[in-house]
Amino acid sequence: MRANPYQLVEGLMIAAFAVEAAEVYICIKASYETELERVTVAVQELQQAGICDDCTVNIVAGPDEYLFGEEKAMLEVIEGKSPLPRLFPPYEQGLFARSPELGWEATPVAVGARSDDPHPTLVNNVETMSNVPHILARGADWFRSMGTAGSPGTVVCTVVGDVVAPDVGEVELGTALRDVIDAVSSGLPEGRTVKAVFSGVANAVVTGADLDVPVSYEGLAAVGSGMGSAGFIVYDDTACMVDAAYRFSRFLSIESCGQCSPCKLGSAEITQCLQRIETGAGTDRDLEIMRGWLPRVTDGSRCYLASEERIVVSSILRAFPEEFADHIEHHRCPVDRQDPMPKLVDLAGGHATYDETFWRKRSDWTYDPE
Numbered sequence: 334m335r336a337n338p339y340q341l342v343e344g345l346m347i348a349a350f351a352v353e354a355a356e357v358y359i360c361i362k363a364s365y366e367t368e369l370e371r372v373t374v375a376v377q378e379l380q381q382a383g384i385c386d387d388c389t390v391n392i393v394a395g396p397d398e399y400l401f402g403e404e405k406a407m408l409e410v411i412e413g414k415s416p417l418p419r420l421f422p423p424y425e426q427g428l429f430a431r432s433p434e435l436g437w438e439a440t441p442v443a444v445g446a447r448s449d450d451p452h453p454t455l456v457n458n459v460e461t462m463s464n465v466p467h468i469l470a471r472g473a474d475w476f477r478s479m480g481t482a483g484s485p486g487t488v489v490c491t492v493v494g495d496v497v498a499p500d501v502g503e504v505e506l507g508t509a510l511r512d513v514i515d516a517v518s519s520g521l522p523e524g525r526t527v528k529a530v531f532s533g534v535a536n537a538v539v540t541g542a543d544l545d546v547p548v549s550y551e552g553l554a555a556v557g558s559g560m561g562s563a564g565f566i567v568y569d570d571t572a573c574m575v576d577a578a579y580r581f582s583r584f585l586s587i588e589s590c591g592q593c594s595p596c597k598l599g600s601a602e603i604t605q606c607l608q609r610i611e612t613g614a615g616t617d618r619d620l621e622i623m624r625g626w627l628p629r630v631t632d633g634s635r636c637y638l639a640s641e642e643r644i645v646v647s648s649i650l651r652a653f654p655e656e657f658a659d660h661i662e663h664h665r666c667p668v669d670r671q672d673p674m675p676k677l678v679d680l681a682g683g684h685a686t687y688d689e690t691f692w693r694k695r696s697d698w699t700y701d702p703e
């Protein structure tokens with residue numbers, strides 16, 4: 334979006350033409366000022382050139398909340414509400430449907446009723462849209478000449494964490510994870526090895542033993558993980574996996590909107606157990622409490638966030654049980670390093686800037702004063 338916003342707008346125009354949509358929306362966090370500005374200028378230039386004058390393009394500057402990226406919450410934001418996932422998916426109850434989307438805010442229509450004018454809405458990732466003009470211009474065979482049979486083409490990967498130069502780069506799907514880390518982020522500093530890689534906060538951990546896994550949908554699924562948005566967080570052999578579990582759990586717990594009680598309460602309790610274990614105050618009872626919550630945290634969930642909590646924390650417990658046992662037995666964390674929560678604010682010139690407000694954000698989405 335920074336380097337070539339035109340391909341995104343072009344892809345949207347093509348998609349709008351294909352589904353006969355009269356209006357499209359591009360949602361970007363308001364804090365991503367550069368991307369907002371570049372996409373806005375691209376839309377204006379294309380409109381002035383007469384290219385997208387038969388379809389209205391709206392740009393929505395949204396909140397920083399993680400759930401803004403959830404498709405049902407995103408529709409709420411477009412309609413001027415908070416990013417709380419509504420009940421039905423966009424292809425059933427879309428934008429500005431005449432009756433209830435069953436979001437958090439009350440509607441005058443009976444709960445459970447379906448609209449006879451549902452305005453089904455197509456929601457897609459900007460990366461998907463940006464591929465569309467190239468596929469249309471060069472053909473599907475060209476796109477399928479790259480990647481694997483199950484994951485054709487390329488993917489834009491972000492690699493951050495314990496690497497030499499955190500960066501973003503486009504690679505052919507099917508490239509081994511270890512080669513992606515080397516190619517995009519210049520690998521790890523001399524003498525360090527990979528302990529764990531997380532594909533965002535929605536997938537199971539990939540351990541250092543699985544670095545030859547192909548970065549593809551089927552490849553990562555075969556080792557029990559997944560692609561996510563191909564945003565990889567790398568931890569080297571000096572990292573503490575209890576600490577990583579605590580950070581990821583805290584992030585998801587704070588970002589949980591609270592519409593589903595098991596998600597908000599369960600993720601908060603799991604986070605507290607992980608904090609106790611990480612700080613040396615944990616006992617076997619904390620492991621028991623977590624094991625009790627993990628299968629239930631997803632009960633009745635409206636969106637995937639609760640599943641992310643279950644998947645990520647369970648996978649770390651399974652992959653690194655000795656680290657939890659060590660913390661509980663010796664009442665301390667054996668690792669002396671302070672990691673930032675890898676929530677990106679910016680990525681440029683081989684340097685990642687992380688969101689330092691993360692630790693001040695409270696469960697109700699307000700912030701502790703500085």
Ligand code: SF4
Binds near residue numbers: 591594638
């Ligand atoms: S699963 Fe969690 S984040 Fe998703 S709607 Fe329910 S409470 Fe909110």
